[in-house]
Amino acid sequence: MIDFLFLDVGICYSCKKEEIYKYHLCQKCLDKLDYRGNSFKLSDNICYSLYFYNDFMKKLIADYKFNRNTCLKDVFSDMxxxxxxxxxxxxxxxILASPSSRKTVNKRGFDHIKLIVDSFSDKLEIKKLDEFKKVKNTKSQHTLNRFERSENLKGAFSLDKDINGSRILLIDDLITTGNTALEIIKELKKRGASEVVTLAICSERSVN
Known part of the structure; x- marks a missing residue:
């Protein structure tokens, strides 16, 4: 895994030019983000989303996931x-990091959500549900229509653990249709979870 350890101390993790203001970002980069702090329902389950998925957030997430700018995990974890x-x-x-398949992790070189969650889960003193796995190599959701997205995820997740009566915090990077989160929630409740709350870094839903 490649990490951007050459960053100057106190310099923005995104533009790598200006001084850090908050969340390892400078004031200029932070101002490009569209903070919402939304809450909305995924079926009967509550979901929180911090930011709207605007062009700058899209760039940040792509830089993290596909360009291996893994220092950005600190930005997202602090948020x-x-x-x-x-x-x-x-x-x-x-606490559960929305899992990637083994094939995706091997290709990318790291599990992007797990890396974020690992950065703050100990501070919250919440046990990680590492037994939850993605067992099916699915197609990329953004390439599919609404029906195909739902079918694509059927049987994709598995948990071999009794979590009867447990409250679960599910962490993801992006909520679009919500199909991925709903399929994960379905498996968790099948295993006995009493409640699943989802928290995403961003969403395409522009609820104020």
């Missing part, structure tokens, strides 16, 4: 951690 603490969303039995 998520601050939101959870500020909104008193810390009373969970398990």
């Amino acid at each position: 998520l951690y601050s939101f959870l603490v500020d909104n008193d969303l810390t009373d969970f039995d398990y």
Whole structure:
């Protein structure tokens, strides 16, 4: 895994030019983000989203996932951690990073959501649900229509663990249709979870 360790101390992790203001970003880069702090329902399950998926957020996520600018994990983890603490969303039995398949992790070189969650889960003192796996190599969701997206994810996730009565915090990077989160929630509730709350870095839903 390649990490951008050459960054100057105190310099923005995105533009690599200006001084850090917050979340390892400078004021100029932070101002390009569209903060929402939304909450909405995925079926009967609550979902929180921090930012709207605008062009700058799209660039940040792509730089992290596909250009291996893994220092950006600190940007996203600090955003998520601050939101959870500020909104008193810390009373969970398990925290789950939305998993990638083994094929995707091998190709990318790292599990991008797990890397983010690992950066703050210990501070929250919430156990990680590492037993939850993606067992099916699915097609990229953005290439499919609404029906195909739902079919693509059927049987994609598996958990060999009794979590009866547990409250789960699910972390993801992006919510679009919500199909991925819903399929994960379905498997978690099948295994006995009493509640699953989703928190995403961003969403295409422009709810204020």
